[in-house]
Amino acid sequence: MVKILIVYHSQSGNTRRMAEAVAKGAGEIEGVTVILKRAFEVMEEDLIDCDGLVIGSPEYFGYMSGAVKDLFDRTYEKVRGHKKIFRKPYAVFISAGNDGLGALMHIEKIGLGYQFKKAHQPLIAKGPVTDDILAQCEDLGRTIAAGCEAGIY
Numbered sequence: 001m002v003k004i005l006i007v008y009h010s011q012s013g014n015t016r017r018m019a020e021a022v023a024k025g026a027g028e029i030e031g032v033t034v035i036l037k038r039a040f041e042v043m044e045e046d047l048i049d050c051d052g053l054v055i056g057s058p059e060y061f062g063y064m065s066g067a068v069k070d071l072f073d074r075t076y077e078k079v080r081g082h083k084k085i086f087r088k089p090y091a092v093f094i095s096a097g098n099d100g101l102g103a104l105m106h107i108e109k110i111g112l113g114y115q116f117k118k119a120h121q122p123l124i125a126k127g128p129v130t131d132d133i134l135a136q137c138e139d140l141g142r143t144i145a146a147g148c149e150a151g152i153y
């Protein structure tokens with residue numbers, strides 16, 4: 001089975017709803033196991049074991065949430081250079097009040113450090129999470145899961 005890890009942090013539920021929609025889309029692909037975890041629960045083995053990774057963060061103070069940064073801080077040295085991290089397909093989604101670009105930019109910079117491979121355009125939701133945003137999240141999940149299952153990345 002191909003494993004897709006969806007990792008997120010959320011305080012008021014917006015990023016969580018997006019993460020659940022990504023998980024729903026990914027779960028529609030046959031041969032794919034979806035793992036949905038909060039950032040504080042993710043360990044380096046989770047990053048190594050998955051075949052594709054989707055990272056969701058709220059934007060707080062123009063940056064990713066502390067929990068998502070904590071995940072990077074805890075795991076970077078442990079997985080750096082690992083052959084199962086190099087060019088791991090990944091995608092990012094952000095929930096923001098009105099911006100989201102700061103959080104996205106910093107996550108993508110760190111993604112370069114890990115040498116992840118961007119497999120899908122980032123998704124930024126501004127304001128309340130709408131049905132349209134959730135549909136885009138499902139589509140993101142479906143696309144990255146199908147791509148990983150087909151081995152196209």
Ligand SMILES: Cc1cc2nc3c(=O)[nH]c(=O)nc-3n(C[C@H](O)[C@H](O)[C@H](O)COP(=O)(O)O)c2cc1C
Pocket residue numbers: 009010011012013014015016058059060061062063095096097098099100127
């Ligand atoms: C402490 C804090 C800081 C925030 N800073 C920003 C910000 O810099 N830019 C922005 O667009 N929204 C900002 N927001 C709004 C959140 O990004 C937005 O409410 C988001 O949907 C929260 O996601 P969550 O429900 O998953 O926690 C902030 C919210 C909080 C609580």
